Amino acid sequence: EAKSMPGNSYFAYRSELSERVRDRQSIEVALLDAVANGQLFLQYQPQVDLATNKIIGAESLVRWRHPELGFVRPDRFISVAEDSGMIIEIGRWVLLQSCMDAAKSSAGGRIAVNVSAVQFEYGDVLGDIDYALKETGLDPSRLDIEITESVFVSKQDKTIGILDSIIERGVGIALDDFGTGYSSLSYLSKLPVNKIKIDQAFVRNLPEDQQSMAIINAVVSLSKHMDKKVVAEGIETEEQARLLHRAGCHIGQGYLFGRPLDRKEFCYLLTSYNAPQQKDAV
Numbered sequence: 001e002a003k004s005m006p007g008n009s010y011f012a013y014r015s016e017l018s019e020r021v022r023d024r025q026s027i028e029v030a031l032l033d034a035v036a037n038g039q040l041f042l043q044y045q046p047q048v049d050l051a052t053n054k055i056i057g058a059e060s061l062v063r064w065r066h067p068e069l070g071f072v073r074p075d076r077f078i079s080v081a082e083d084s085g086m087i088i089e090i091g092r093w094v095l096l097q098s099c100m101d102a103a104k105s106s107a108g109g110r111i112a113v114n115v116s117a118v119q120f121e122y123g124d125v126l127g128d129i130d131y132a133l134k135e136t137g138l139d140p141s142r143l144d145i146e147i148t149e150s151v152f153v154s155k156q157d158k159t160i161g162i163l164d165s166i167i168e169r170g171v172g173i174a175l176d177d178f179g180t181g182y183s184s185l186s187y188l189s190k191l192p193v194n195k196i197k198i199d200q201a202f203v204r205n206l207p208e209d210q211q212s213m214a215i216i217n218a219v220v221s222l223s224k225h226m227d228k229k230v231v232a233e234g235i236e237t238e239e240q241a242r243l244l245h246r247a248g249c250h251i252g253q254g255y256l257f258g259r260p261l262d263r264k265e266f267c268y269l270l271t272s273y274n275a276p277q278q279k280d281a282v
């Protein structure tokens with residue numbers, strides 16, 4: 001019972017909490033000049049066409065190496081950057097850098113960029129996208145913006161208006177981490193998105209987990225009716241890739257195809273991975 005909670009566990013809780021607050025504060029302070037000091041960099045994780053097994057593009061994932069804190073994982077600093085509003089500046093940098101790298105790549109291919117709900121609510125996402133496209137000359141049809149269901153939580157009409165404008169420019173919208181939020185399947189039809197990314201939570205326990213498989217099948221069949229492509233993330237085994245392809249997922253992403261890589265490593269992977277196989281040459 002809560003009332004009889006021993007005092008020391010309360011203090012343990014308090015000190016753990018304040019440690020976490022201090023942790024977040026030091027991250028926030030350190031993050032302040034991370035962009036200006038060039039501590040952020042991007043890695044690229046391949047996205048593969050499950051039918052042809054060719055790499056068709058990449059998702060850009062932000063990385064932060066601080067001189068004292070060392071390597072800080074995005075799940076530790078993205079939420080701090082969101083709460084402090086710094087994600088707006090970071091997100092603008094990520095967009096520009098991602099488009100620049102994609103435009104430089106001779107192989108072509110798509111680039112998917114994560115954009116936070118905070119950028120939609122308080123930033124100028126459309127302005128940032130237009131700036132990145134104009135500055136780099138990247139063909140808009142090669143860019144995907146990854147959003148999560150959280151962008152629809154507040155100012156829904158405004159968000160939908162922005163998404164419509166993004167799509168008008170020829171840029172794609174992918175709904176990331178699908179299945180972990182609150183929206184119902186029928187709600188999907190109202191959202192201006194071209195791709196659904198099934199969250200890795202549903203892929204992780206395949207092939208054993210029948211419930212995950214049932215959810216994936218439902219998402220695929222609905223997406224087909226709504227003319228949306230389905231991406232599966234977190235694919236780690238050949239068997240998962242086969243299952244998801246058979247279920248009707250178009251695109252796959254995960255350690256099986258490649259971990260997030262520095263730009264140079266990614267370019268190298270792209271060339272070797274997509275080189276014609278012996279059997280294609282016949």
Ligand code: C2E
Nearest residue numbers: 061062074075078094114115116234235236253254255260
């Ligand atoms: P996300 O957008 O869903 O990205 C996928 C995450 O899953 C990445 O973690 C990736 O490394 C990881 N992953 C990919 N394949 C596998 C796999 O086969 N197995 C497992 N276990 N994991 C896999 P990462 O890079 O740590 O990023 C975590 C989250 O941080 C991202 O989730 C995204 O929400 C956020 N994030 C990363 N970069 C950015 C960014 O530039 N802007 C914003 N707003 N958020 C970002």
Ligand code: MG
Nearest residue numbers: 059114146176
């Ligand atoms: Mg993503």
Ligand code: MG
Nearest residue numbers: 176177197233
């Ligand atoms: Mg995801």
Ligand code: MG
Nearest residue numbers: 148176177199
């Ligand atoms: Mg995620």
